[in-house]
Amino acid sequence: MSVIEAINIHKVYNPDSDVPVHALRGIDLKIDEGEFTAIVGPSGSGKTTLLNIIGGLDRPSEGKIIIDNQDISTFKDNELIDFRQKNIGFVFQSYNLIPVLTARENIEFVMLLQKRTEQEREARVMELVTAVGLEDKIHKRPNQLSGGQQQRVAVARALASKPKFILADEPTANLDSASTTQLLDIMHQLNREEKITFIFSTHDQRVIDRAERVITIDDGKVVNDEIQN
Amino acid sequence: MLLKIAWRNIWRSKTRSIIVILSIAFGIWSVAFLLSFSNGMVNSYIERSINNELAHIQIHHPKFMDEPELGYHLGDVQDLMDQISKDSTIKSYARRTLVYGMISTAKGAQGIKISGISPEMESQVTSINNAMATGEYLSESGKNPVIIGQKLAKKLGAKERSKVVLTFQDIDGNITAGAFRVKGIFETYNALFDEGNVFVRRKDLNALLNDPVISHEIALKIHDLHQLDHVKSAMKNAAPNLSVQKYSEISPEVELYESQISIASIIIIGIVMLALIFGIINTMLMAVLERYKELGILMAIGMNKVKVFFMIVIETILLALIGAPIGIFIGWLSVRGFSETGINLSSFSEGLRAYGISELIYPELSTMLVGYLAIGIGITAILASVYPAMKAIRLDPVSAIRKL
Numbered sequence: 001m002s003v004i005e006a007i008n009i010h011k012v013y014n015p016d017s018d019v020p021v022h023a024l025r026g027i028d029l030k031i032d033e034g035e036f037t038a039i040v041g042p043s044g045s046g047k048t049t050l051l052n053i054i055g056g057l058d059r060p061s062e063g064k065i066i067i068d069n070q071d072i073s074t075f076k077d078n079e080l081i082d083f084r085q086k087n088i089g090f091v092f093q094s095y096n097l098i099p100v101l102t103a104r105e106n107i108e109f110v111m112l113l114q115k116r117t118e119q120e121r122e123a124r125v126m127e128l129v130t131a132v133g134l135e136d137k138i139h140k141r142p143n144q145l146s147g148g149q150q151q152r153v154a155v156a157r158a159l160a161s162k163p164k165f166i167l168a169d170e171p172t173a174n175l176d177s178a179s180t181t182q183l184l185d186i187m188h189q190l191n192r193e194e195k196i197t198f199i200f201s202t203h204d205q206r207v208i209d210r211a212e213r214v215i216t217i218d219d220g221k222v223v224n225d226e227i228q229n
Numbered sequence: 230m231l232l233k234i235a236w237r238n239i240w241r242s243k244t245r246s247i248i249v250i251l252s253i254a255f256g257i258w259s260v261a262f263l264l265s266f267s268n269g270m271v272n273s274y275i276e277r278s279i280n281n282e283l284a285h286i287q288i289h290h291p292k293f294m295d296e297p298e299l300g301y302h303l304g305d306v307q308d309l310m311d312q313i314s315k316d317s318t319i320k321s322y323a324r325r326t327l328v329y330g331m332i333s334t335a336k337g338a339q340g341i342k343i344s345g346i347s348p349e350m351e352s353q354v355t356s357i358n359n360a361m362a363t364g365e366y367l368s369e370s371g372k373n374p375v376i377i378g379q380k381l382a383k384k385l386g387a388k389e390r391s392k393v394v395l396t397f398q399d400i401d402g403n404i405t406a407g408a409f410r411v412k413g414i415f416e417t418y419n420a421l422f423d424e425g426n427v428f429v430r431r432k433d434l435n436a437l438l439n440d441p442v443i444s445h446e447i448a449l450k451i452h453d454l455h456q457l458d459h460v461k462s463a464m465k466n467a468a469p470n471l472s473v474q475k476y477s478e479i480s481p482e483v484e485l486y487e488s489q490i491s492i493a494s495i496i497i498i499g500i501v502m503l504a505l506i507f508g509i510i511n512t513m514l515m516a517v518l519e520r521y522k523e524l525g526i527l528m529a530i531g532m533n534k535v536k537v538f539f540m541i542v543i544e545t546i547l548l549a550l551i552g553a554p555i556g557i558f559i560g561w562l563s564v565r566g567f568s569e570t571g572i573n574l575s576s577f578s579e580g581l582r583a584y585g586i587s588e589l590i591y592p593e594l595s596t597m598l599v600g601y602l603a604i605g606i607g608i609t610a611i612l613a614s615v616y617p618a619m620k621a622i623r624l625d626p627v628s629a630i631r632k633l
Contacts (some may be wrong), residue, residue, distance in 0.1 A: 052627050055529075057627045057630070081528060081531055081534070082533065084529065084530065085531020085532075085533075086531070090529055090530060092630065096523075096526045098523060098527070099523070100237035100241060105233075109230070109530070113532060113536070114531075157530070161531075
């Protein structure tokens, strides 16, 4: 069953200028529940733009994004914020944790926005820090953690609200090899155990090798879409 | 959570936050001190007016204040005097005979107000007896004693024991005069008062007026100023045909000064707060622009615009909540420091005396002023936070996240 359906997505930056930039040129895509998918392609091919549009951070110039039978491209700003909070987890290239909050508070943050009870939050935080192996770091602030540890907190944060899917934009770009392997192991395990759909944009061969499906984009179009064993 | 993030955010740039907090504290301190000073100045004037002449309440013939003629006297007020003497809210009272006339010596003459007083009773109400520069206050002994102001004495070349002549109309409209001997010379901090007033015994003045019971004014002092309106209406009930007025109604400048203090407080608070608004906006705008990416992340992961808006507003209010009590406390400390010694303005004494203001000013920080300041800084913080908060919620999460 499709979790996300992108229909004829176009994105043009500066459409009224002399040099409009066509970032996406008619993308059609279906992502099913529980997929572990990598979107790959050279720099400037439109990977991040596609991810932002799927995640409701940006709007397509043309086309529809259907999630749960709703076209989110027609949502108003505040509706999109609510939608993201309830349905999507984000992992960014440069971690982007809230610097004034501890690891635990960062993970808890979205659940607080969702007004979950203290017991629910406590249970979920402990479950996630155990899953990402950071039980002893929960009271540290981001600047007291290594890059790999910060990215693991970011993954735990993205998972905290039990979203339908996680969008990860180049999540391993700033990590060393050991941290990358550890992060991918964690994400893969969560994908299998919690049936959470993961969609990555990446150039990292280590991520591509672990992906079950690889969608290649070039010049704003899907040029290849293959299932890997 | 919003409060926690806001609190931690303001300490991310300690130096900047401390500078803003100190600006707020300094602004509040300056307003508190300045207004306490002018409060002290006006109160000094009001207090002196009350203590020299006005008392708290005065009772007259209804027409006397507009046309202070001898004929507009109080009439038979024995019953009223009995009631006043029994009223426990009234601290002291004095009955006066008032005549406008002329004082003359060999050196010159001057138009004056002659107050016929009962020395003992008057000393309970006003404090002329404590303002004697030379000589003595009036007493029951001696023939026709008079006390005059220092400035008038200089002008007329009169000294203690000098003989002066008081000339005025009697009750029948005939010009009458009496020779008086200067028993003492008083000096208040009001040059106009010292130049235009003399005091004699009421019985001496009444004898010259050919009417032993005539009087024009009853002045009352009460124990508790909060009872002022209550006592006024009690007096009005007791003497429905007479005019009963509070000190602020009798002396328009006292009322003017009192209302002026309130207006000046609001204007000065307004000006200082306006300056603070721009300082706070500048700081908060910097804080928002610096955290552009982070705010984008918060919105990306689901923090709605209302919460982002309030987070910035709360940060600003927290800065004000820290700065304001510091400012008020320093203001209170500096006012307290001067409230016993006073601020000495003797180098401006001549000018101040012309306006009836003491050269020693005791600043007073009123609860009302602290209230105005608290409200003012609250409004300032909210107003100053609106623009940066609007700026924060207008940002586009995608471009904010991409920002390095």
